Amino acid sequence: MKRIEIMDTTLRDGEQTSSVSFSASEKLTIAKLLLEELKVDRIEIASARVSEGEFQAVKAITEWARESGYLNAVEVLSFVDNGTSIDWIVKAGARVQNLLTKGSLNHLTHQLKKTPNQHFKEIESNIALAEEQGVATNVYLEDWSNGMRNSKEYVFEFLDFLATQPVKRIMLPDTLGILTPSESYEFVKEIKEKYPNSHFDFHTHNDYDLGVSNAIEGLKAGADGLHLTINGMGERAGNAPMASTIAVINDFMPKVEIGVNEKFLYTVSKLVETFSGIIIPANKPVIGANVFTQTAGIHADGDNKKNLYFSELLPERFGRTRKYALGKASGKANIQKNLQELGLQLNDNDLKKVTQRIIELGDKKQVVTKEDLPYIISDVLDSGSYEEKIKVDSYVLTHSKGLKPSTTVALTIEGDAYEANAQGDGQFDAFMNAIRKVFKKKNFILPDLIDYAVRIPPGSRSDALCETIITWKNKETEFKTRGLDSDQTVSAIKATEKMLNIINN
Template sequence: MNKRKIEIMDTTLRDGEQTSGVSFSASEKLTLAKLLLEELLVDRIEIASARVSDGEFEAVKNICSWAGENNYLHKIEVLTFVDKGISIDWMVKAGVKVQNLLTKGSLNHLTHQLKKTPEQHFSEIAQTIALAQQHGISTNVYLEDWSNGMRNSPEYVFQYLDFISKQPIKRVMLPDTLGILSPWEAYQFITKVKSGYPDLHLDFHAHNDYDLGTANVLEAVKAGVDGLHLTINGMGERAGNAPIESAIAVIRDFLPEIEINVKESSIYKVSKLVETFSGVRIPVNKPITGDNVFTQTAGIHADGDNKKNLYFSDLLPERFGRKRKYALGKTSGKANIEKNLQELGLKLNDEDLKKVTQRVIELGDKKETVTKEDLPYIISDVLDKSSSYTEKVAVESYVLTHSKGLRPSATVSVNIEGELFEENSQGDGQFDAFMNALAKVYKKKKLALPKLVDYAVRIAPGSSTDALCETTITWETENKTFTTRGLDSDQTVCAIIATQKMLNII
């Protein structure tokens, strides 16, 4: 079966840059242009609006210089205006060969913004296209506010299409400028245009104001559209444009008869770079590229994945250069833990696995972020042989203070075999103050504390500031030297946990 080819035009560098607060530098634009064409393999890119700024001019010039050397110049497009040739002059100086001419697609815009008749507008458009031709520039036309035009002034839209179909243009671009279309309307309107003008190459440009951008793209393709305008991460004005990552996945999975060039496995890489350059964070639950979308949290899902991949769908993370993860937290089951242990090359017996699972659940209940890298420390803590004692001593509560210009202090409440003691003290640090207060308690009991001979703290490689850390303290008495460990996301709490173990051992 011959597949119908759909062109993908990425407009991240033009329409995507209209995201509030976003401005790509010239070097960032060039880097992204190269990635979009050479790595992601989109068919065309719209990189700027003409006449915007000197910086924009330099960015376009640089991209066109690179594109000319690498046979991509026909894929580089710029938004232009019906402005008596000013945009054309700008393009000639920048070296651009394709203009996307902004024209009016609704009678409302034409009447109230331009205050012109259709005949006047068409005449000026024809002059602009002819001028572009004289300079070797090909033309695509945008019908701005086309969706409202189809709703409220379809006679004008078809009058315009009668005119433009006779002009030397390459593409007619139909934008849902305000993101107002329902999927049913997107299908209906494009079907009407396509059936009336089968020889026109139609592009659809969706906005996401009702969160229907991807759905409208799907319906547009079903209706026979020839090209789509998309942006990385759905960037764009207001709620943004239809996101390329979702649109590509939807078309590939639901319309297998459609051919598109985009290389899925590069989507995540480009998406993360756009996130970095733009400063606009990708929501963790954003389909395809969000941090959480390929993470199973519930233990039952991990268990199902072990049993004939019950919770898998066609939306596999490997397609997009990603991997499935199994979150560790209060909803974790043994299957989640096992999946993470497998990645670390570790295996536990059932009894130890139960203990580790329970510890992960306890940490998750405290809203700790538990990572795969934390697991070896959790295992070490749970299976710690020094923990095999009868607990007779408990640090019931403590207050630690640290202020600039004042010595750290600690107030400690300790329960020793049912008897409660409270002391406070100062020290050279919070843990030193804690130990000094503890020493006062034990002095009351006429007992001495062991000597602290070594103190080490470590976190899992690659972890962040909220990672679990492990504190290992070595103690020395007259008779022996021994080590205790503490595990928590707070370094001082780790040390206190390790100290409580020591108190019970002695």
């Protein structure tokens, strides 16, 4: 088995994501997690000379890394600048530079306006200065992929030169994310066969959504290391994402060994999401919110029958659990899975009622959560305790700034239609006043409302199901009714509709 180095560049290349800037304390926290928990081999944490804040962040990380034995795993991007970057790196306490050089003749000619020999001499001088200061050197060949496409002779001339230098690693970046998987394989293989004793890292970008595929093909071709970022952060479309790449290596490359602890991928991904403000898409492989959620009822049923819908990509590998969504596409199997997790059981008749209610709610609300389930069960079972003689057919609720709320309601009472309009101190108060008008015509007195409680499932969001529990007093008797809806006023109306049927049964 071949041991592959994984270098994380979230704190350098990943921070080049538009609008992202990590604080010094955030960088230190992420660096610790990457090395101590996720166990990547190396981390690239900054670019030299960027700012005083960047300097302080690097200094904090290197101080911790020195005490913890990780200093040689901490790297900083540097430039061919007569030693200015090296001085910055030494003062910041780092001991490894990733020297940015030109990997294509096009970049060299039009950006630096220098010949290959001039560039190589300056690089040689930089490496010598670094050695004098005790700084190890890795070399980036910027725009290497275009170099291989358009100026291959220059690339090999450059590599011949680097073979004479005390360089630890040569890093091959697809800077603009232009390579295809077949090119990634061919280019890396050609280089590795010509320089079998040199260590080559492959650095892929994701502009065509080929970052993971290219990284894997690079490994197949003989690359000795990969550069990845948490959540695929990076310039433009980002870099090859850590989670997906690690999962593919572990599952499909039996001759490759890596040290990354995949159980911490989700934890680190969520922390970086929080610090960066870049939200992880719900369908992002391995770390997305929905990727281990079965929605279709047939899938949940299959999971109950010899795990028919399981693959090697098990959520437990990444510190996650499989979930079964509740909505209009879910069947009894999904609901039973969620009931099992809650420790609840229903008979077949009640299960059918709950399933139907979830389907109805799913038409209005995309996903019903497991936490909603006890409220739905309570609502459904409560609904079967009376005969429905009164129905709230429709209503219009208005609430405008500076005007009293008003409600128009249409009812059916034992087959007869009624309509009324009223104002109130709130929408529900206006609704109750309209109801009182209808029942006053029938010489019927409504019970007093003595308590009104609203609950939503713990940890829910603004679109959560809302349960309203109203306590009524009719002469000497108190009773409660419940209503369930994603709208608070509507849930109260449903609870009131139940009350009307109870007192008229």
